[in-house]
Structure formats: structure tokens, C-alpha cells
Amino acid sequence: MNYGRKVLLARFALIVGAIALLELLCRTGVINPLTLLAPSAMAAAMVQVIASGQVTSDIIRTFSTVAIAFAASVVVGIAAGALLHAIPRLRRAMDPLLASYYAMPFFVFYPVLVAFFGLNAMPLIAIGFAAAMVAMLISTLNGLDRVPPVMLKVARMHRLGRLRTLFLVVVPAAAPSLMTGTKLALAYAFISIIAGEFILSGKGLGYQIAYAYNSFDNRTMYGLMLFVLLVVTVMNSLLHVWEQRLLRRRSRA
């Protein structure tokens, strides 16, 4: 058995073990079922809630909101990152702002946004965009910084045009950072949009979880919670696998 296999197996065992332990603690009554449902019950509740169709519109709402915020933040983040990289003076001036951006608990701006746009998807898109875009921007800057100057010199020696330099040299060299940015942007968009739905919203998965909590509907609450966690984890794992494949191809090349 090679090393990679062993790592995967151990990881699998770790996760399964943790879930089994939780199940055991819940079934034996060490953890009060009013506090935490057993994982099996949670999964059953999830299937039931999803199959009943009563949250389908909320699922669509949340995912479309995340998709819009994510797409916008990736496009704008890359463009703004490239712009800042091209204008060092602007970048130096923006530097303290960028460095402190995530120190700001910016979801507190969410109520202000609701007052601005009304209680619809717009403030959620805005807060998701605000959370995700800067991560993409910073990753873009990092990526552009890490393009080895020697590669650019080689590109010049081969007399590559601007576009070809960009797509054949700069983008591949910056790809790992761009990947990281994409992953962060997706996660941050999800986190802030669900948080926004929690605080103030009439629709969406976050709202439904908060609603179930307030009406002591533990089964729905844990079912939806599990659903959100599963979806986010699966999406991130897919991006992670894709990233690893990109990196492997690079190291082979």
C-alpha cells in the first residue's frame, strides 16, 4: 500500500470514527437528544426535509444567491487584483485597507444593506460579494507577485505578445494562487450569505434553520444544518481535488 493510499484510508477512518463516536454518545444518552441528534437521525431528517419539497424554493434561493455573488466576486476580484498590480502606487495606498479588510466584521453592514436594497436577494448578494471579492483580489495579487521574473524574461525573449504572455506564462504561473482565491471566495460567499439569511431574511436555508431553531423543530434544524455542511464540504472537496490535479500537472511539466 503506497503512502497516498494510506493517508486517504486514515482520513476516511478518522471521519467515520468521529461520526460513529458521536452516534454512540447520542444513542447511549451521554449526549441529550434534545441537544444533539444522532448522525443517523440527522441524515434521516435531512432526507425527509429535502424530499418533502418544503425547502426546495429556499435551496434554489440560497444557491442562486451564492452563485451570483461568487461569479461576480471572481470576475471583479481578478480584474481589480490585476489593476492594483499594474499600479503600484494605488496598491501601496490600498495596502492597509486590504490587510485589515478581514479584520472587519463586515456582516454588521448587512442591516444597512437591507435598508438600502429592501428585503430581497440584493443585500445578500452584496454581502456575499463583499466577503468573497477581496479574498479573490488578494489571491490574484499574490499570484501575480509569484510569477518568476525569469519567466517573463523568457516570454520577452520569445517575443510573445501581451495576450500570449498572459495566457501562456502569467496565468499558469499564478494558477495556484488563483485556485486558492476561488476556493476562499466560494467559502466566504457561502458563509456570509447564510449568516445574512440567519440575521435578517424571509427566505433561504439560513432563514429556515433559524426558523426551525426558534420553533424548537430540532429535526428540521439538524437536517438542514447537515445539508448545508455536506454541500459546502462536497463543493470544497471537488475544488480541492481539481486543484491537486492542476498542481500535479504543473510539477510534472
Add this chain to the structure above:
Amino acid sequence: MSATVAAPARVRRTTRRNFDQLLIVLVLLACWQGAYEYAGSVAVTSPAGTVAYAASMLGQMWFWGDVGATAIAFAYSLLIASVLGVALGLALGLWRFAADVTEPVLAALYTIPKVTLYPVILLLFGLGLSAKVAFGVIHGVIPITLFTLSAVKGLPPVLLRTARAMRLSPVQTILWVLTPAVLPEIFTGLRVGFSLTLLGVLIGEMFASQRGLGFLIINGINLHNVPLTTAVVLVIVLAAIGANVALLAADRHLRRQR
């Protein structure tokens, strides 16, 4: 000689940078004022009004009571998250297999929307200080672990080989090789953890507390007390940015020393 020639240029550069930064602050303030003009006082108070309100708030006892509540919860959270995160990161970093096994799991945990866990935290810890601290810790501990872990993993192997070649004992290796080599990265992790822990504590206060700055915000939202909300947000943002700028300076200082 060259230093005396370079000095005025450096001063000029710094002045220009300060000027640019001032310009950006002014642009942000103008945006704020514009938002106020557009939406009116039902959504946001004007910059001048907010500063005036915040100044009067800073002179009142109740406000400092809430600051104290947040500060205590934050201090506990940061302490627990730092100790736990650094210890876990060091252990995993030195044990390569465990690191490879757990790193994607930790990264996945980092990206889940932890707000969804708030009912669980509430049910486990009840309302009050411990729930806030728990919220802060779950937000802060994973980035600190991941930064520490990658610092130890990214350690140039030549350092450890040199330590072995010089027949340093494990304690000496940790003390004189490992610690100085990973300290800047760990500090970066702590800086990031600092922000996220604060965020976690504030979220915890918004949902699970009757005291603290987060509670003031959510209370202001519920009572439609726009001046209060905006002023508290301003104070938090300024404090967070101030702390971050100080930590960033310390961070850069550490890195330069190496």
C-alpha cells in the same frame, strides 16, 4: 553617504503614500456620505453624526460595560484558540503522516459556515460567556492551526539536517532552530486568528448574549436605533483595523529580523 542621499527620497515616498492613503479614506467617507444622502437616516447616519454619537457614547458607563464584556470573552477565546491552535499545528507539523491526513479535514472545517452551528453551541453552552467564548474559539482555532502546520511543514529541511549535524539535542533543536524559524509564520497565523476570533465573539454576542458590542448591534437593529448601530459598527471597525495595523507592523518587524 548613500544613506544621506537616499533619505529625502524615502521621506518623499512616505509622504506620498500617506497622502494617497488619506485620499482613500476621504473617498470612503464620501461614499458613506453619499449613501446617507441617498438612503436617508432610516438606513445609516452621516459620518459626522456617527462620530458625534460615538464620541458621546464613549463617555458613557454602559458602553464601557459592554466593551468589557466583549473584551473578556475575546481574551478567553484568543487564549484558548492560540494555545490549542499552536500546539495542534506544531504536533501535526512534526508528524507528517497526521498532517497529511488531517489538513484537508481542517481546511474543510475552516470553510463551513459556522453560523449554522450556533444552535448547537447554544444548546451545549447555554446563553452567556461560555457560548461566546466557544464561538470565538471555533472561528479562530483552525486558521491558527493551519498556519502553524504549514510553517513547520515548510521548514527548509537543511535547517533540521544542520541541527542533526551539529548534534543538537531535541530540546536545543526546538529552542534554537525550530522556534525562530517558524515564529514569523505562527505570528501571521495568530494575527489572522485574532481577527477571526473577534468576529466569532461578535457573532456569538449577536445571537447568544445580553451583553457586549455584538449585542448592542443586534439590539440597535431590533429597535431600529440606527445611530447606535452605526456608531458601534464604526467603533468596532476602527478598533479592529487599529489592532490589525499594530499586529501587521509587529509581523513585518519579525520577518525583517530573520
